[in-house]
Amino acid sequence: MKVAIMGAGMSGLSCAITLEKHGITPTIFESRSIVGDRFINAEAMFGVLNRPAKDGIGYISENYHINLEPLERVQKLTIHSKNEIGNIEGRIGYTNVRGRHNNSYENQLARQVQSEINFNSTYDYPYLCKHFDCVVLATGDGQYSTDMGNYKCDLTVTIKGATVEGNFVTSNPQVWFNYDIIPKGYIWVIPFSEKEGNIVIAYPDYPDNIKLDIEVMWEKAYSLVCKDLKQNFKITDKFEITRYMMGICNKAKIDNTYFVGNCFGTISPGLGFGQFASILTGVYAAYDICNIGVYEELTKPLFENYNHSLTLRRFLESQTNEQMDTYIKSLDNKSLDYMIDRVCSNENGIDLMKLSTPVMRLWNNYKEHSHSR
Numbered sequence: 001m002k003v004a005i006m007g008a009g010m011s012g013l014s015c016a017i018t019l020e021k022h023g024i025t026p027t028i029f030e031s032r033s034i035v036g037d038r039f040i041n042a043e044a045m046f047g048v049l050n051r052p053a054k055d056g057i058g059y060i061s062e063n064y065h066i067n068l069e070p071l072e073r074v075q076k077l078t079i080h081s082k083n084e085i086g087n088i089e090g091r092i093g094y095t096n097v098r099g100r101h102n103n104s105y106e107n108q109l110a111r112q113v114q115s116e117i118n119f120n121s122t123y124d125y126p127y128l129c130k131h132f133d134c135v136v137l138a139t140g141d142g143q144y145s146t147d148m149g150n151y152k153c154d155l156t157v158t159i160k161g162a163t164v165e166g167n168f169v170t171s172n173p174q175v176w177f178n179y180d181i182i183p184k185g186y187i188w189v190i191p192f193s194e195k196e197g198n199i200v201i202a203y204p205d206y207p208d209n210i211k212l213d214i215e216v217m218w219e220k221a222y223s224l225v226c227k228d229l230k231q232n233f234k235i236t237d238k239f240e241i242t243r244y245m246m247g248i249c250n251k252a253k254i255d256n257t258y259f260v261g262n263c264f265g266t267i268s269p270g271l272g273f274g275q276f277a278s279i280l281t282g283v284y285a286a287y288d289i290c291n292i293g294v295y296e297e298l299t300k301p302l303f304e305n306y307n308h309s310l311t312l313r314r315f316l317e318s319q320t321n322e323q324m325d326t327y328i329k330s331l332d333n334k335s336l337d338y339m340i341d342r343v344c345s346n347e348n349g350i351d352l353m354k355l356s357t358p359v360m361r362l363w364n365n366y367k368e369h370s371h372s373r
């Protein structure tokens, strides 16, 4: 069986590792000259977003023998709204590094792959289809899926970020929902180390937002983070991504083509997390190729998760700063911490996202109808 994997990122490499474990040597094509050859950034994986897994890293290690070393265990997530600060404490998840860094997740995955990676690849999908029995599309965005009429794009997002030097508590990422500064979006601060971290803004490209000046938004966000964390962060690197697609494919597999990672639609529109699901799609595609499972069946829960997350996105977008203040104020509550800790670490089947979806959907429908009246 001749298998081509297009893209040596999270999903493509996870697919390659799993194929090799079952005796298939894929041919991997990567357009860049080395794995992860892009800006370095810090990302996170949170248990509450990764159902059914409670501990994403433990889950993929135990179930799929893919081993990843995170930067740090997240013990506290601080959430800021315009006038309030709240914390969720417990075993929340992990932070990790991406991109050019030697220990980025893609580099860690690449070290677990035996097959050769063909760098600087210019082969396109039609060429690979012609020369291979099956093709795994793992290029990291929904473009190919869109071109094939197989993708529903729900929104695109502008992302601007910087690596900064300062003082960080590595187990404590922070997020801001302040719609005066980033309308319908957020600001993340994720530490790399005690001395380095990322500040990132992300917001949907709706007509009202497109009119805004990204540089002004970034400056305001950066000043807010400096003020709230009482530091003057020194910027050492910057990156910007425009029109980052958030959507999902209609079919996970068409003929012998598998859509994995962001080509499938693993990025969750609610908060922009996609690493865990990207690994799963890579593994599931390999299972199908090896006749261990059926890709369309294995990915069904991921379609559901995507829809829950889209409901969360619409819910967040419909909130005012005052409403966000009310939620965040109620966060410093030990019983809530206890509940989230149980959900994130125990072998129970509770899916907070799924449970809260009907309530959020009711609210979203109500808001939609009151707008159209």
Ligand SMILES: Cc1cc2nc3c(=O)[nH]c(=O)nc-3n(C[C@H](O)[C@H](O)[C@H](O)COP(=O)(O)OP(=O)(O)OC[C@H]3O[C@@H](n4cnc5c(N)ncnc54)[C@H](O)[C@@H]3O)c2cc1C
Residues within 6 Å of the ligand: 006, 007, 008, 009, 010, 011, 012, 029, 030, 031, 032, 036, 041, 042, 043, 044, 045, 106, 121, 123, 138, 139, 140, 141, 159, 161, 200, 241, 244, 260, 261, 262, 263, 266, 267, 272, 273, 274, 275, 276, 278
């Ligand atoms: C700024 C930012 C912050 C994020 N933060 C988080 C976070 O905190 N937590 C989280 O879970 N997720 C986060 N995500 C999302 C997460 O990074 C993605 O969902 C995940 O990396 C997708 O994996 P993938 O395999 O689809 O793509 P990637 O890992 O991006 O891999 C795609 C690969 O395909 C290659 N490629 C592209 N085109 C071709 C081609 N034509 N031929 C050959 N190769 C090609 C690329 O060079 C790349 O190596 C973030 C994303 C961004 C942009």
